[in-house]
Amino acid sequence: xxxxLPAPEAFVAALxxxxxxxxxxxxxxxxxxxxxxxxxxxxxxxxxxxxxxxxAQEAILVPLFEHFPYVRVEAEEETEGARRFPARSDxxxxxxxxxxxxxxxxxxxxxxxxxxxxxxxxxxxxxxxxLPREGLFFEAVRGHGARSARAGGPPREARLHTVGDRVIxxxxxxxxxxxxxxxxxxxxxxxxGGAISIAPLIPGVRAGLRLAPAEGSISLxxxxxxxxxxxxxxxxxxxxxxxxxxxxxxxxxxxxxARSEEDAEILAKALGDLGGA
Numbered sequence: 036x037x038x039x040l041p042a043p044e045a046f047v048a049a050l051x052x053x054x055x056x057x058x059x060x061x062x063x064x065x066x067x068x069x070x071x072x073x074x075x076x077x078x079x080x081x082x083x084x085x086x087x088x089x090x091a092q093e094a095i096l097v098p099l100f101e102h103f104p105y106v107r108v109e110a111e112e113e114t115e116g117a118r119r120f121p122a123r124s125d126x127x128x129x130x131x132x133x134x135x136x137x138x139x140x141x142x143x144x145x146x147x148x149x150x151x152x153x154x155x156x157x158x159x160x161x162x163x164x165x166l167p168r169e170g171l172f173f174e175a176v177r178g179h180g181a182r183s184a185r186a187g188g189p190p191r192e193a194r195l196h197t198v199g200d201r202v203i204x205x206x207x208x209x210x211x212x213x214x215x216x217x218x219x220x221x222x223x224x225x226x227x228g229g230a231i232s233i234a235p236l237i238p239g240v241r242a243g244l245r246l247a248p249a250e251g252s253i254s255l256x257x258x259x260x261x262x263x264x265x266x267x268x269x270x271x272x273x274x275x276x277x278x279x280x281x282x283x284x285x286x287x288x289x290x291x292x293a294r295s296e297e298d299a300e301i302l303a304k305a306l307g308d309l310g311g312a
Contacts, residue, residue, distance in 0.1 A: 040126050041103050043161035043176040046153045049102040050095070050163055051174060055186075057091035057149045058165040058172070061133050064090070065140065065168070085141070089114050091132035095151060099128060106153075109255060127154040131256040135227025138206045145203065146237075148229025152259035158281045162262040164229050166237070173233055173263045181266040183236060193267040195294040199239035202302075203231050205246055212244070215305035228253075228290075232260030235269045235294040243292040244302050246274075246309060253287040264292050270299045274306060 064087040089112050096108070096116030107124035110117040111131045131150045133140050139147035146166045153161040164173045170186035173193060181193035202216055203226040213223045221241065226234075234243025247253050261279060265271055271279035274289035289306060293299040 040155055041106065041153060043153060043155075044179070046103070046161045047163060047174050047176055050099065050151055051172075053095045053098045054149055054151055054163045054165050055172060057094040057132055058167040060091045060094055061087050061140070061147070061149060062167040085133070085136060087140070088112050088133045088136055091149060092116070092130060095130055095132065095149075099130075103128070111256065125155065128152070129154060129159075129255050129259060131229070131259070134229040134256060138225065139227045139230075144206065145224055145226035146230040147227050148260075150229045150256060150259045152255075152262070154255075154283060157283055159259060159262045159283070162259045164233055164260045164263060166230060169237070171237065173236060173260070175263040175266040177262060177266065179266070181236070181263045193236050193263070195235045195268055196238055196240065197294070199241055201240045203234045203237075203240060203243045205231060205244070207248070208244065208246060209309060212246075212305050212307070212309065215307075216244075216301075219301050219305065221301075228257040229260050232257065232290060232292060233264050233267075234292050236264065236267055241294060242298050242302055243290070244306065245290040246306070247288055251288075253290050255283055257290065258283060258287075261290065261292070269294060270296055272299050272303065274303075274309075276303055 068085040068087050092112050093116050106126040106128045108120040109129045129152045135147040138144045149165040151163045152159045160177045172184045175181035182190040183193035184190040200221050202221045206225050216223050231243035231245045234240045270293045272291040273279050273287050291302040
């Protein structure tokens, strides 16, 4: 029996309420849950886990299974709902219920995110990202633009912000890179990968810069918001200055997201040769 693939527009329509619910759960539990580190993770940031992570993930997976039970799921946490989906499918849904659990959620250092992406073949075709603390929601379908909304409000066309000099960087960003950005007149703040990937769509934010761990690559989850930023007209570059790859399997040491080519050049100069290290 042939199973039709999810239409990206239908996917966004069905999962939008679930992402809002997951964001509400994360926000309601903020400051009330403790870290229960996962075993087998070398990095503390990867090991961080809270009750909010698992509850928010199930809030997404329950409606996902109701509407699209035939998709494969790449979920951040090992919850009961994640085990209900098939191991193989031409459609893959990537879920990160709380991106930035340790530094951004538990420690309160910058925005955290709720993220869901639909991959058909080698690239994301639909994406949803919520920033619960800021009350912001973003969504995009490839080729159909991006939309944003505030909590309780309707979605509208997402636009790049032209006011503000903040740049969101990953928590592990080397101090030398931060210094170069400050010397360019930018205010450096920290945030999760999901926030970095949509940085110019956040009020007061000019750009985002993420550097993968040593000898690593920007993860699948870290690329969900890139589709939203691209559909909104942002400039996305890799460490070498080339356009950030749409293909999920393509390696990428860094992600530079800016509202203009000039800002992207400043990010690249600040990064220097670290992107190829």
